[in-house]
Amino acid sequence: MARRxxxxxxxxxxxxxxASAGRSLAAPQAxxxxxxxxxxxxxxxxxHFRPGGAYGDAYADDQGRAARRRIAARxxxxxxxxxxxxxxMPLLGLDCYVMAAPQGHSATEEAALLSRDPGVQWSEPxxxxxGEGAIAGHPDSSAKPPNDPLFAAQPVxxxxxxxxxxxxxxxxxxxxxxxxxxxxRGHPDLIGQVEVAESFxxxxxxxxxxxxxxxxxxxxxxxNNGVGIAGVAPGARLMALRACWQTARAPPxxxxxxxxxxxxLHFAIDHRAQVINLSLGGPPDTLLGxxxxxxxxxxxxxxxxxxxxxxxxxxxASHPGVVAVSDTPVEGGxxxxxxxxxxxxxxxxxxxxxxxxxxxSFAAAHVSGLIALTRQSGGLEPGGRERAGLVLVAxxxxxxxxxxxxxxLRVLGPCDCxxxxxxxxxxxxxx
Amino acid sequence: xTAPAPDPRRRFQSxxxxxxxxxLLATLSVAPAAPAQVAASATVTTNYLYRGASLSNGExxxxxxxxxxxxxxxxxxxxxxxxxxxxxxxxVLGHLEYLGYAYRLKDGSTLDxxxxxxxxxxYGYRYAGDADATEVYAGWVRGxxxxxxxxxxxxxxxxxxxxxxxxxxxxxxxxxFRLFGHxxxxxxxxxxxxxxxxxxxxxxxxxxxxxxxxxxxxxxxxPTQTYYDGPAQxxxxxxxxxxxxx
Numbered sequence: 001m002a003r004r005x006x007x008x009x010x011x012x013x014x015x016x017x018x019a020s021a022g023r024s025l026a027a028p029q030a031x032x033x034x035x036x037x038x039x040x041x042x043x044x045x046x047x048h049f050r051p052g053g054a055y056g057d058a059y060a061d062d063q064g065r066a067a068r069r070r071i072a073a074r075x076x077x078x079x080x081x082x083x084x085x086x087x088x089m090p091l092l093g094l095d096c097y098v099m100a101a102p103q104g105h106s107a108t109e110e111a112a113l114l115s116r117d118p119g120v121q122w123s124e125p126x127x128x129x130x131g132e133g134a135i136a137g138h139p140d141s142s143a144k145p146p147n148d149p150l151f152a153a154q155p156v157x158x159x160x161x162x163x164x165x166x167x168x169x170x171x172x173x174x175x176x177x178x179x180x181x182x183x184x185r186g187h188p189d190l191i192g193q194v195e196v197a198e199s200f201x202x203x204x205x206x207x208x209x210x211x212x213x214x215x216x217x218x219x220x221x222x223x224n225n226g227v228g229i230a231g232v233a234p235g236a237r238l239m240a241l242r243a244c245w246q247t248a249r250a251p252p253x254x255x256x257x258x259x260x261x262x263x264x265l266h267f268a269i270d271h272r273a274q275v276i277n278l279s280l281g282g283p284p285d286t287l288l289g290x291x292x293x294x295x296x297x298x299x300x301x302x303x304x305x306x307x308x309x310x311x312x313x314x315x316x317a318s319h320p321g322v323v324a325v326s327d328t329p330v331e332g333g334x335x336x337x338x339x340x341x342x343x344x345x346x347x348x349x350x351x352x353x354x355x356x357x358x359x360x361s362f363a364a365a366h367v368s369g370l371i372a373l374t375r376q377s378g379g380l381e382p383g384g385r386e387r388a389g390l391v392l393v394a395x396x397x398x399x400x401x402x403x404x405x406x407x408x409l410r411v412l413g414p415c416d417c418x419x420x421x422x423x424x425x426x427x428x429x430x431x
Numbered sequence: 432x433t434a435p436a437p438d439p440r441r442r443f444q445s446x447x448x449x450x451x452x453x454x455l456l457a458t459l460s461v462a463p464a465a466p467a468q469v470a471a472s473a474t475v476t477t478n479y480l481y482r483g484a485s486l487s488n489g490e491x492x493x494x495x496x497x498x499x500x501x502x503x504x505x506x507x508x509x510x511x512x513x514x515x516x517x518x519x520x521x522x523v524l525g526h527l528e529y530l531g532y533a534y535r536l537k538d539g540s541t542l543d544x545x546x547x548x549x550x551x552x553x554y555g556y557r558y559a560g561d562a563d564a565t566e567v568y569a570g571w572v573r574g575x576x577x578x579x580x581x582x583x584x585x586x587x588x589x590x591x592x593x594x595x596x597x598x599x600x601x602x603x604x605x606x607x608f609r610l611f612g613h614x615x616x617x618x619x620x621x622x623x624x625x626x627x628x629x630x631x632x633x634x635x636x637x638x639x640x641x642x643x644x645x646x647x648x649x650x651x652x653x654p655t656q657t658y659y660d661g662p663a664q665x666x667x668x669x670x671x672x673x674x675x676x677x
Contacts, residue, residue, distance in 0.1 A: 045533065049577075052496065
């Protein structure tokens with residue numbers, strides 16, 4: 001009797017599963033050409049044991065993901081959206097689903113409707129972010145004096161006394177994540193500096209893009225190699241994470257979206273970056289904010305570029321805990337805003353070139369490099385949420401300029417090293 | 432002393448199997464309408480291996496699994512395992528059920544506590560009837576590694592108390608590949624016919640495709656005789672599994 005029941009159940013289950021196979025994840029309708037995208041975040045259960053024959057790999061939660069895919073497909077059908085892709089975010093305990101709204105539908109309204117569903121943690125429209133810098137377009141690779149011929153032209157050479165800083169620290173083995181457009185790994189000033197490179201942008205691979213290559217050079221270009229510039233932290237190891245892309249039209253813009261940035265941030269945190277550079281700005285975003293909070297809670301320093309045209313300097317600079325950096329003084333900028341060199345800065349560019357760049361993006365890159373110097377072994381260890389901000393010392397009261405030397409000395413403590421402090425400097429701990 | 436020959440026609444007798452199967456089927460039938468996270472999967476494998484022992488006598492098997500995850504962290508699930516033999520065709524090999532609670536810590540790792548019940552048809556030599564085991568377990572999952580300790584008061588033999596510790600890990604390769612590995616050590620605490628410690632290893636590669644995945648794994652165990660009391664295993668078994676998620 002039991003045998004017959006068992007056989008009948010096996011047959012019934014097989015039929016049910018076969019019938020359901022055709023309807024799972026079916027796209028409800030085609031999206032219009034200008035479909036806008038919505039992110040839908042579904043809770044992922046903590047990973048746990050599931051006994052069974054495949055016990056050796058029974059913790060990957062493939063079954064749980066299948067359940068969430070089915071829920072996402074149901075939501076997409078119910079809201080007339082097209083399920084585009086998904087991405088797990090285990091650091092947040094969430095799975096992120098991207099859905100496209102048809103032409104004429106507002107992504108913001110769709111996100112608000114989806115957020116009311118009890119099975120949805122929250123939903124938000126896909127935001128677009130922009131790199132906060134411009135390339136002057138004047139390549140300069142003709143000069144061939146000995147070591148780092150463009151060093152004297154670097155604003156930090158004088159303003160931060162970079163050579164003196166390097167006597168104390170080069171940021172040796174500190175991992176700095178550059179979440180940006182493609183970094184040219186083969187650039188003569190960046191060869192060997194990129195430890196990890198990943199792309200989170202769809203489409204064909206590119207060798208290098210302006211913004212990302214420029215930011216990477218400021219942070220960690222090789223020093224004393226006889227070409228180009230010296231990075232602020234030439235001993236740092238770069239994690240080059242392509243989350244942005246360069247537009248074709250002139251002048252080229254650097255754009256990113258919520259999903260590509262979230263993927264890159266997740267990767268950086270998961271792979272233990274110690275500093276994350278975000279030289280970009282856009283609207284506040286819940287998903288990115290959550291990931292930044294995770295990074296800060298783990299002692300990662302997150303540096304953002306300040307955009308004076310966006311409310312509060314734009315996101316992520318406006319996010320609590322992020323070190324916001326501007327290239328120019330900001331009136332009423334408040335104590336959480338720092339200023340660093342970001343005008344007429346020579347840095348690396350694709351094609352093995354160097355060029356002058358301008359913007360808060362590059363000011364932020366300088367600060368990321370400086371924080372890497374403070375985190376070299378023997379300096380400040382990654383710690384609490386506020387420590388990244390605590391290491392920076394303002395050059396004068398009421399101003400946002402950073403006294404890099406005082407910052408480093410403050411972290412390293414008494415040592416057989418020194419760098420002259422500007423006479424007018426008045427160290428004030430920020431934050 | 433010579434062990435009696437196994438009875439290949441011994442049948443799975445547990446009425447609990449039928450009840451569990453009916454419960455699973457009933458849950459499946461309402462699952463698509465419920466807001467909870469319920470998943471179903473079907474797996475076909477060339478050999479149903481459990482901690483280094485073949486529970487399907489080296490024959491192919493198919494299992495249908497159901498998993499439920501609650502928002503609170505509680506989870507439950509079960510599976511019905513069938514086998515396909517040359518002589519008998521499709522048969523029910525057994526069923527399993529589990530219930531647990533997983534708690535995510537601030538550092539992102541997870542503490543996991545639970546219990547499971549295993550009921551299999553026995554191919555064993557010494558004990559007639561089913562091969563059953565009930566266990567409680569505790570584990571810690573951090574990233575791609577997890578560590579578990581299981582205690583059973585009746586590990587495939589009445590009164591056989593054992594501890595089983597295991598470490599599992601996975602390495603993500605370029606999509607869609609993943610490598611995984613497992614090492615487990617079973618320590619007898621008394622009550623069984625065997626007092627030998629036993630280890631098992633498993634390593635393999637997994638390939639994802641669409642809504643499914645393929646898994647090729649190599650498994651070995653020492654000593655080859657098992658608590659399960661089935662036929663001794665060879666030094667290594669290669670098994671292929673295909674899973675579809677629904």
